[in-house]
Amino acid sequence: MQTLDLALPDTRYPIHIGRDLLKRVDLILPHLPVPQVAIVTNTTVAPLYLATLQNALENAGIACIPVILPDGEEHKTWVSLNRIFDALLEARAERKITLIALGGGVIGDMTGFAAACYQRGANFIQIPTTLLAQVDSSVGGKTAINHPLGKNMIGAFYQPRMVLADLSLLETLPDREISAGLAEVIKYALLGDDAFFAWLEEHIDALRGREHDALLYAVRRSIEMKAEIVAEDEREQGRRALLNLGHTFGHAIEAGLGFGAWLHGEAVAAGMVLAAELSREYGWLSQQDCNRIGYLIENAGLPVHAPDLGVANWKSLMSHDKKVEQGAIRFVLLERLGRAVLKGDVDDRTLDRVLTGDRVRPCAG
Amino acid sequence: MQTLDLALPDTRYPIHIGRDLLKRVDLILPHLPVPQVAIVTNTTVAPLYLATLQNALENAGIACIPVILPDGEEHKTWVSLNRIFDALLEARAERKITLIALGGGVIGDMTGFAAACYQRGANFIQIPTTLLAQVDSSVGGKTAINHPLGKNMIGAFYQPRMVLADLSLLETLPDREISAGLAEVIKYALLGDDAFFAWLEEHIDALRGREHDALLYAVRRSIEMKAEIVAEDEREQGRRALLNLGHTFGHAIEAGLGFGAWLHGEAVAAGMVLAAELSREYGWLSQQDCNRIGYLIENAGLPVHAPDLGVANWKSLMSHDKKVEQGAIRFVLLERLGRAVLKGDVDDRTLDRVLTGDRVRPCAG
Numbered sequence: 001m002q003t004l005d006l007a008l009p010d011t012r013y014p015i016h017i018g019r020d021l022l023k024r025v026d027l028i029l030p031h032l033p034v035p036q037v038a039i040v041t042n043t044t045v046a047p048l049y050l051a052t053l054q055n056a057l058e059n060a061g062i063a064c065i066p067v068i069l070p071d072g073e074e075h076k077t078w079v080s081l082n083r084i085f086d087a088l089l090e091a092r093a094e095r096k097i098t099l100i101a102l103g104g105g106v107i108g109d110m111t112g113f114a115a116a117c118y119q120r121g122a123n124f125i126q127i128p129t130t131l132l133a134q135v136d137s138s139v140g141g142k143t144a145i146n147h148p149l150g151k152n153m154i155g156a157f158y159q160p161r162m163v164l165a166d167l168s169l170l171e172t173l174p175d176r177e178i179s180a181g182l183a184e185v186i187k188y189a190l191l192g193d194d195a196f197f198a199w200l201e202e203h204i205d206a207l208r209g210r211e212h213d214a215l216l217y218a219v220r221r222s223i224e225m226k227a228e229i230v231a232e233d234e235r236e237q238g239r240r241a242l243l244n245l246g247h248t249f250g251h252a253i254e255a256g257l258g259f260g261a262w263l264h265g266e267a268v269a270a271g272m273v274l275a276a277e278l279s280r281e282y283g284w285l286s287q288q289d290c291n292r293i294g295y296l297i298e299n300a301g302l303p304v305h306a307p308d309l310g311v312a313n314w315k316s317l318m319s320h321d322k323k324v325e326q327g328a329i330r331f332v333l334l335e336r337l338g339r340a341v342l343k344g345d346v347d348d349r350t351l352d353r354v355l356t357g358d359r360v361r362p363c364a365g
Numbered sequence: 366m367q368t369l370d371l372a373l374p375d376t377r378y379p380i381h382i383g384r385d386l387l388k389r390v391d392l393i394l395p396h397l398p399v400p401q402v403a404i405v406t407n408t409t410v411a412p413l414y415l416a417t418l419q420n421a422l423e424n425a426g427i428a429c430i431p432v433i434l435p436d437g438e439e440h441k442t443w444v445s446l447n448r449i450f451d452a453l454l455e456a457r458a459e460r461k462i463t464l465i466a467l468g469g470g471v472i473g474d475m476t477g478f479a480a481a482c483y484q485r486g487a488n489f490i491q492i493p494t495t496l497l498a499q500v501d502s503s504v505g506g507k508t509a510i511n512h513p514l515g516k517n518m519i520g521a522f523y524q525p526r527m528v529l530a531d532l533s534l535l536e537t538l539p540d541r542e543i544s545a546g547l548a549e550v551i552k553y554a555l556l557g558d559d560a561f562f563a564w565l566e567e568h569i570d571a572l573r574g575r576e577h578d579a580l581l582y583a584v585r586r587s588i589e590m591k592a593e594i595v596a597e598d599e600r601e602q603g604r605r606a607l608l609n610l611g612h613t614f615g616h617a618i619e620a621g622l623g624f625g626a627w628l629h630g631e632a633v634a635a636g637m638v639l640a641a642e643l644s645r646e647y648g649w650l651s652q653q654d655c656n657r658i659g660y661l662i663e664n665a666g667l668p669v670h671a672p673d674l675g676v677a678n679w680k681s682l683m684s685h686d687k688k689v690e691q692g693a694i695r696f697v698l699l700e701r702l703g704r705a706v707l708k709g710d711v712d713d714r715t716l717d718r719v720l721t722g723d724r725v726r727p728c729a730g
């Protein structure tokens with residue numbers, strides 16, 4: 001097991017990474033202000049892992065309220081959130097109860113938001129069960145639910161007390177979800193560490209094969225980079241926005257195709273390719289860099305070609321984003337491999353070229 | 366106009382108190398990061414004051430989205446909250462929009478919570494229009510909505526950027542609401558300032574008659590005391606709990622009679638009388654002190670006799686409260702007039718005596 005420490009102005013918390021951590025209640029107990037938890041999970045994860053966690057906690061004298069929600073991004077809504085509140089209030093749970101998120105990013109985001117709101121702030125622990133949740137969503141304190149008019153529009157910044165990234169849980173994860181998680185891993189390399197990028201080029205097959213040592217390194221390095229950026233800029237006033245590399249294009253893909261058609265990581269992957277193309281237009285990346293990025297993404301089992309949404313549609317979808325300020329879309333681009341920058345004044349003609357170039361393919365394809 | 370300053374560890378904000386402040390956009394403009402606001406109000410307040418505020422803002426070049434919610438505590442729910450989010454997202458409002466609460470505590474609590482959650486934190490200004498909201502709910506950053514299983518159970522700590530307490534708005538407020546607001550004013554005197562208590566004994570008629578100078582002093586002194594306590598203990602880890610004087614009994618009255626039967630301030634008033642009785646049981650207050658408290662509350666137009674909910678029912682209702690920790694009810698009692706203390710170990714027999722004493726009357730009465 002390895003432990004990272006995320007230090008923020010108001011709080012700090014440990015992130016444990018390793019195998020067979022689900023039974024390690026000794027890691028959990030010090031973070032429970034009262035001996036009561038609610039384990040929030042979903043119908044897919046519960047049959048796999050709920051009993052292990054619940055038994056371990058109950059054997060240690062902790063009262064557990066299991067809350068099993070339906071699986072899927074389409075359930076990341078107020079309705080599910082209210083099911084958490086119902087369960088807590090029916091059990092007359094105190095303000096100091098700990099909510100444990102046992103699931104992927106959907107469960108983590110909802111549980112964190114529920115913890116932020118329950119009696120104006122309950123205790124919160126993340127046990128991420130997808131690769132994406134381990135390297136990204138469980139760290140940094142962004143929580144949210146969706147609104148019919150926009151993804152993640154309703155939420156809070158709310159930090160967990162602890163994150164337990166158990167790599168063993170990834171064994172049951174579908175291949176497509178592993179690839180989606182790798183998109184975010186590649187993102188970290190692209191935006192801040194070219195040596196990590198080269199390491200990924202070497203180890204991408206080992207990662208897809210879930211080899212423990214490769215996973216441990218990739219997850220640790222990813223969390224380390226996220227933790228460092230979040231520590232500098234918890235509320236996304238500045239540098240944290242770099243974590244959105246590929247996301248402005250990616251969100252447009254998700255929204256344009258209808259959420260659920262592509263996984264978030266898949267959309268981000270194709271979005272990073274477009275961001276790389278746009279960076280090449282500015283003369284920052286070489287064609288060779290773009291090729292390396294494309295190969296790695298492809299070798300991770302991810303799409304390199306964005307669907308053709310139509311230029312006007314792309315722009316309208318991208319302008320409806322939390323990253324927009326006073327009407328201007330701010331793109332995260334690459335100054336070079338391993339170094340991202342924010343760019344607010346991308347001119348229309350350059351953008352059009354990228355959105356109609358050969359990295360974009362007719363939707364039916 | 367007088368201005369108080371609430372200084373918290375992470376932020377500070379001004380609270381302006383005076384008359385005819387609704388048109389004073391010069392006070393509002395410095396607090397708008399972008400020239401767009403949503404004015405959240407209700408069907409009672411909108412016809413009285415919305416046009417004045419909206420015209421003043423629009424004349425200053427600020428785009429306004431009015432959101433008019435149904436009036437009443439029963440609408441302090443997720444449904445109303447979602448109407449705010451719908452309006453914001455339909456207008457594609459940016460994260461930096463300012464939500465202005467124009468109304469009593471219900472509107473203030475909901476608008477503040479909406480601001481806390483919209484894109485994980487929009488800007489927020491309070492324009493409280495009831496006495497209770499001016500002296501209490503608009504200051505200190507507690508926001509919430511109700512859940513069918515409990516009042517204010519879902520919410521956030523979220524501070525406004527500014528509070529505008531316009532005493533002129535109180536002219537249209539029903540007498541019963543003025544009295545309900547006075548309950549909280551009396552609370553401040555009881556818990557921390559016996560000279561203010563004596564001043565209130567002198568000026569209670571002037572306050573009920575809405576005389577400007579009396580209101581200005583009472584509102585300022587109340588906000589000053591609340592601001593001081595909140596500055597010390599924003600998250601209610603300690604001293605802020607003293608602000609709940611009368612509230613443990615009061616919430617039980619509200620819940621026991623069904624919310625809406627008594628106004629919050631009325632329930633708090635009768636609750637403070639019980640808290641005084643309980644303090645007398647401990648020998649802290651004299652019978653004469655209790656009489657003074659009873660008279661002042663009565664002269665404020667407030668009930669001094671709690672309804673008889675039945676001892677077992679009282680206790681069950683009181684134990685279902687955010688102030689409960691590990692099963693123990695913590696009461697706020699009076700060591701003397703002007704000095705409140707937290708007491709966690711109130712013994713059953715003493716409590717029973719108070720709950721069956723002559724300050725409690727059959728419900729039908």
Ligand SMILES: NC(=O)c1ccc[n+]([C@@H]2O[C@H](COP(=O)([O-])OP(=O)(O)OC[C@H]3O[C@@H](n4cnc5c(N)ncnc54)[C@H](O)[C@@H]3O)[C@@H](O)[C@H]2O)c1
Binds near residue numbers: 044105
């Ligand atoms: N908060 C943040 O900073 C942040 C960052 C990135 C993404 N997100 C959010 O995360 C969500 C996506 O997260 P995700 O990719 O984890 O999706 P997810 O939570 O939907 O999980 C993907 C699928 O894998 C299943 N699953 C989870 N763990 C499993 C396991 N161990 N074995 C087998 N199946 C398992 C889930 O039930 C689901 O069907 C989105 O809602 C996105 O908005 C949040």
Ligand SMILES: NC(=O)c1ccc[n+]([C@@H]2O[C@H](COP(=O)([O-])OP(=O)(O)OC[C@H]3O[C@@H](n4cnc5c(N)ncnc54)[C@H](O)[C@@H]3O)[C@@H](O)[C@H]2O)c1
Binds near residue numbers: 407497505
């Ligand atoms: N956040 C806090 O710290 C805090 C503290 C105390 C109470 N509260 C909350 O505040 C709420 C009670 O607030 P309230 O007493 O202001 O009730 P309220 O908001 O329901 O207002 C009372 C009534 O007066 C009407 N009204 C408001 N302003 C008016 C005006 N100027 N002229 C005429 N009518 C007017 C309202 O429409 C309503 O019908 C409760 O929900 C309570 O939980 C919050």
